[in-house]
Amino acid sequence: MTSFKKIQIRSLPKIGQKVTADTLYWRKLNFPVTVKEFGPIDYIDVMPIEPYFIAVSSAAKVQIYNPITHQEHKHFTRFKEAAYGASIRSDGKLVIAGCDEGHVKLFDIGSKSLLRIFKGHEGPVHRCKFTADNIHVVSFSDDKSVAVWDLPSETEIVKFSEHSDYVRAGCVSSISSDLFLSGSFDHTVKLYDARSPTGSTISVDHGSPVESVLMYPSNSIFVSVGGTELRVWDMLAGGRLLARVSQHHKTITCLHLASDGKRLVTGGLDRHAKIYDVQGYQVVHTLDFPSPVLSLGITPDDFTVVAGMANGLISMQHRQTQAEARALNPKQSLKVPKKSQSAYLFQLNADFRAVNASFNPATDVEVATQMDSNYGSRYDMFLRKFQYSKALDTVLSRYIRKKKPAITIGVMHELIRRNGLKSALAGRDDSSLSNILTFLARNINDPSQASIIIQVANALLEVYENSSFTPQTEKLFLQLQERVNREVEYVKHLMEIEGMLHILLASTATQTRKGPLAIGQSSPRNAILPSAAAAANATMIYNVG
Numbered sequence: 187m188t189s190f191k192k193i194q195i196r197s198l199p200k201i202g203q204k205v206t207a208d209t210l211y212w213r214k215l216n217f218p219v220t221v222k223e224f225g226p227i228d229y230i231d232v233m234p235i236e237p238y239f240i241a242v243s244s245a246a247k248v249q250i251y252n253p254i255t256h257q258e259h260k261h262f263t264r265f266k267e268a269a270y271g272a273s274i275r276s277d278g279k280l281v282i283a284g285c286d287e288g289h290v291k292l293f294d295i296g297s298k299s300l301l302r303i304f305k306g307h308e309g310p311v312h313r314c315k316f317t318a319d320n321i322h323v324v325s326f327s328d329d330k331s332v333a334v335w336d337l338p339s340e341t342e343i344v345k346f347s348e349h350s351d352y353v354r355a356g357c358v359s360s361i362s363s364d365l366f367l368s369g370s371f372d373h374t375v376k377l378y379d380a381r382s383p384t385g386s387t388i389s390v391d392h393g394s395p396v397e398s399v400l401m402y403p404s405n406s407i408f409v410s411v412g413g414t415e416l417r418v419w420d421m422l423a424g425g426r427l428l429a430r431v432s433q434h435h436k437t438i439t440c441l442h443l444a445s446d447g448k449r450l451v452t453g454g455l456d457r458h459a460k461i462y463d464v465q466g467y468q469v470v471h472t473l474d475f476p477s478p479v480l481s482l483g484i485t486p487d488d489f490t491v492v493a494g495m496a497n498g499l500i501s502m503q504h505r506q507t508q509a510e511a512r513a514l515n516p517k518q519s520l521k522v523p524k525k526s527q528s529a530y531l532f533q534l535n536a537d538f539r540a541v542n543a544s545f546n547p548a549t550d551v552e553v554a555t556q557m558d559s560n561y562g563s564r565y566d567m568f569l570r571k572f573q574y575s576k577a578l579d580t581v582l583s584r585y586i587r588k589k590k591p592a593i594t595i596g597v598m599h600e601l602i603r604r605n606g607l608k609s610a611l612a613g614r615d616d617s618s619l620s621n622i623l624t625f626l627a628r629n630i631n632d633p634s635q636a637s638i639i640i641q642v643a644n645a646l647l648e649v650y651e652n653s654s655f656t657p658q659t660e661k662l663f664l665q666l667q668e669r670v671n672r673e674v675e676y677v678k679h680l681m682e683i684e685g686m687l688h689i690l691l692a693s694t695a696t697q698t699r700k701g702p703l704a705i706g707q708s709s710p711r712n713a714i715l716p717s718a719a720a721a722a723n724a725t726m727i728y729n730v731g
Contacts, residue, residue, distance in 0.1 A: 193596055208449075208461065208470035208471045209471055212471040214506045215473075216503055218503045219501075220499050221256060221502070222498055223244040223245065225245035226480060226495070226497070226498060227242060227481055227498065228243040228268070228270050228494070229242075229243040229272060229481045230483035230494045231272060231273045231274055232483040233274045234276050234486060235278055239252065239253070240252075240253055241273065242272070243270055243283060244494070245268060246265045246266070247263045248265075253485070253504075262281070262300075265283075265287075266286070267286035267287065268286050269284070270310065270313070271311070271326075273314060273315050275320055276316065278295065281293050282323055284312055284313065284327075285310065286310045288305070288306075288327065289303050289305050289311065290304040290307075303340075304323065304335045304342070306345070307327040307331065308327075308329040309328030309329035309330075309352075310327065310328045311326065312326060313326040313353075313354065314356075315356060315366070316358070317363040317364075318358065318360055319363035321337050322335060322337065322380075324356065328353065329347075330347060330350060332378065346368075346376075352371045353368050353371075355368065355399045356399065358401070359401055365378070365379055365401070366380075367400075369392070369396030369397070369398065371396070373391055373394060373395060373396065373412070374392065375389070375392055375399055375410045377389075377408070377425070389425070390425040393415065393417075394415065397412045397439050398438075398441045400441040403443075406420070407421060409450065413437060414432050414436065415431065416431040416441075416462075431462070434452065434455075435456050436455035436478075437455045438454045439478075440453045444484045445488055446486075448463070448464060449462065451484065453479030453480070453481070453482045453493060457474060457476065458475070475501060476495070478495060565580040569600065574610035575610045575612075577601070578598070578610040578611075579618065580597075582618070582621045591629055598638055599638050607645045608649055611642075611649050612649050616656050619655075623659070623662040623663065626643050626666055627666045627669050630643070630669050630670060643666070
């Protein structure tokens with residue numbers, strides 16, 4: 187029986203929280219699509235060319251997924267026991283994988299044929315990679331050795347046996363077919379040159395069992411992770427330690443470069459993926475996952491982020507396109523109410539649309555938070571049974587809507603995604619309508635939640651636009667309309683201030699081009715200060731409102 191996926195409740199940063207360019211960039215990843223495998227996801231590798239197929243090693247098989255359809259494209263099951271470290275060649279035609287038998291197996295992706303079996307290791311092979319010239323393979327084994335194989339002849343070229351424990355991490359240079367790194371549970375990272383069979387050229391001590399290693403494209407720096415530390419080494423200086431970073435509170439399991447080598451991503455057993463700026467190795471963003479992360483894959487254009495987890499889940503997140511952002515706020519047709527008693531509802535609907543145009547849901551920061559255990563099972567149970575009205579009633583209870591509004595927003599978002607919002611709102615009495623209206627009025631002035639609130643309010647108006655209400659319910663509608671009107675005025679005021687600042691900045695730029703200030707002439711910076719103060723005051727009023 188397939189397990190039901192619980193809703194992932196998301197919370198947004200408080201107003202005033204620092205939002206950087208990286209935050210804006212990475213938070214545009216859509217809600218993840220997940221695929222469940224039978225065992226932990228050992229390794230994920232992304233094809234470096236389009237269509238960016240994803241190789242997933244789990245249990246006794248290797249599967250190739252299509253990142254667009256999220257469906258299995260090919261699968262390879264010629265393994266007696268577990269398959270490890272499947273890697274796709276740079277041309278996308280071949281895939282290799284290690285296994286518990288100590289072999290490295292080469293498959294043709296097109297025909298699914300088993301082309302080569304490289305035999306020589308005496309222990310399981312957990313990682314294997316194609317070299318830059320695409321005609322050799324490097325394997326890293328639990329027999330404490332690293333071997334280089336020739337694809338055409340299926341023979342071993344050279345083997346290095348310098349480690350004193352399992353070799354579970356390895357990578358190859360992207361520009362040289364002779365350089366590769368190995369990381370071992372003996373705490374060491376070694377750099378090898380296939381042209382020097384006598385031994386490693388550089389050896390460094392990471393300080394804990396090495397889980398993953400990575401070499402920068404320039405071949406000047408390499409990175410190792412193990413324990414809770416990330417360490418950066420200077421290859422040109424013989425392995426000099428450049429940086430030690432500890433941002434995870436559990437073991438770091440995987441490494442990946444992103445943003446054309448400008449960002450480094452680590453995943454760990456603490457269920458986080460940390461994104462670092464490679465200039466200073468400061469964390470610029472964090473991605474959260476529901477289970478310990480064992481492997482990461484990122485397409486070269488950062489469009490898709492794939493995470494493999496210990497519970498067998500594969501998470502695929504795509505970057506939101508402009509078309510998808512517009513789809514979150516479709517322009518719905520406006521129906522004029524027939525009865526005079528709902529005339530104010532028509533005006534309220536128009537006001538909602540005005541506010542809706544002022545917010546862009548693509549810029550909302552989404553961070554996963556832990557669900558409330560007392561209520562999570564109830565609304566998830568109702569959603570599983572397609573009882574949308576009861577699910578909404580559960581999260582509109584007094585405790586949740588006041589103390590944990592993010593849960594209510596999350597369920598509303600899920601109802602919108604399922605096209606079940608209108609059915610959940612329909613057929614309500616004055617008491618349940620008052621709970622909904624009170625929640626909408628309380629949260630409509632929060633820009634971080636406005637995109638969802640406005641969609642719910644628009645759906646509510648469409649369902650009840652020709653209905654009659656008690657005076658108490660009409661009063662709640664009017665209070666909601668007053669909140670919307672106030673938000674419209676705030677947005678107009680801020681846009682006016684923005685326009686004034688643009689004019690002042692333009693005049694400042696003109697003044698700067700004309701030359702230095704004369705004696706006694708006021709500074710452009712001082713000229714901007716009054717308007718900046720006005721903008722700050724307006725922003726403060728907006729937040730308080």
